[in-house]
Amino acid sequence: MHAFKQPECNSCGSRVSTCLIELGTNQVAEISQQKHSQLFTRNSYVFAEGQYPRGIYCIHKGHVKISKMGADGREHIISFAGTGNIVGYATLLAAEKYNVSCIAVQDSSICLIPSEIFFRNVRENPSMALHVMHDISQELRTTSQRIVELTHKPIRERVAEALLIIKEAFGLDADGVTLRSPLTREEIASIVGTAPESVIRTLSEFKSENLITTNGRTIQLVNMRALVSIANIRD
Amino acid sequence: MHAFKQPECNSCGSRVSTCLIELGTNQVAEISQQKHSQLFTRNSYVFAEGQYPRGIYCIHKGHVKISKMGADGREHIISFAGTGNIVGYATLLAAEKYNVSCIAVQDSSICLIPSEIFFRNVRENPSMALHVMHDISQELRTTSQRIVELTHKPIRERVAEALLIIKEAFGLDADGVTLRSPLTREEIASIVGTAPESVIRTLSEFKSENLITTNGRTIQLVNMRALVSIANIRD
């Protein structure tokens, strides 16, 4: 977690995929000046459960997980966010303490936009307000979706789905099959909501059915069609 | 689902607990005129998965469940809403089809506020916009919370928690112990994310431990302290 050369919001490719695209030149310049950019190494906290929010976090480059500790002390990963996403809306807007943590899963550079300037722009710019509402609403929809999947699907389906979620969040290598993911088996288990052993066993099944191959920690999705079908997704 | 005498928003006790409290007299009058009020009988749909939203729904009186069908055809109840709550924000704001259904669990009178007038007020009134964001954010937070609870807690804890959720949503009779809930055991199972038999078994356990009593479908919470402790809630 180090300070470093601050990026310019004006020319930032990440800004244009967020609600900040709704702002005028002056507002962007002001945010660019007031933001705090930091480098987060893998596994370092961007924010943690129980802390009070100080603003929203715009991911300039990298990936984070949004996760939460269960009563039993085990982690559950609720979602991922990457380059061009903003995290931390909900807690700031609800005016509460974080009930989730945000942790870098890769070395990432992330900008904190302070509350005060965020709220001012939301108040003054209805398009930005609507953009924020749109984004939170999407999050709520996918989170609701996930509740049903986690409670009503067997582990095999959930592991297949986790692979697809990882593919969405991190993408594939140039070969078109290798997951660009730094996640451990334990982290995959935290997506699925199960024990690491169960994930490993299911991945072994998939290997023996020639749906995936593995090479150490990395996974190749060699039969996407079948995985999608196993994941049993509708919508 | 019948039309009936339309309530007046101006004097409506439900309005003041929603984002509509942020509006001026003229705007309230306009909404009062443009809304459509309906009576929904138990188990009738306010809206259904797959439909396109036509506005937001303000619950004038009654209770609804927000639920979703799993791939296996079983229902999962995500949340409840009652008198003075508004439902349907997220889908409208995300500009998508409903991915959940809203079903009356009691005879309820509910007002539809059309999209057009909702969006106009959100655009023109920053306080209302922020109020809406606040409400959605709260929903997102409780939904995230629920993911962790559903995946990492054993059934006994989840059933205890479901009883507390029902108490929050429906309240207690004058005796201070009887749940004012029309829910069947199957619906409770849909909150917990399990089979009805498992719920019944757990309730029988609770009975034999003198934590609850039952009388047909109704349940009395005679030892709240113990139930809270079993539910194992933090935050």
Add this chain to the structure above:
DNA sequence: AGTAAAATCTGACAAATGTCAGTATCAAGA
């Protein structure tokens, strides 16, 4: 490159939960 710590993987077993079948009870509607 070498080493220590961490992560992956396998098997055996235990525990939790789901499923099925059947009976008893309740509640909504004629």
Add this chain to the structure above:
DNA sequence: TCTTGATACTGACATTTGTCAGATTTTACT
């Protein structure tokens, strides 16, 4: 009020998943 279909409940059993122990491999760091 009566009746009938739905709901609640119980027990036995199958299945899934979690847990524990231990061997192997990989990764991270010096």
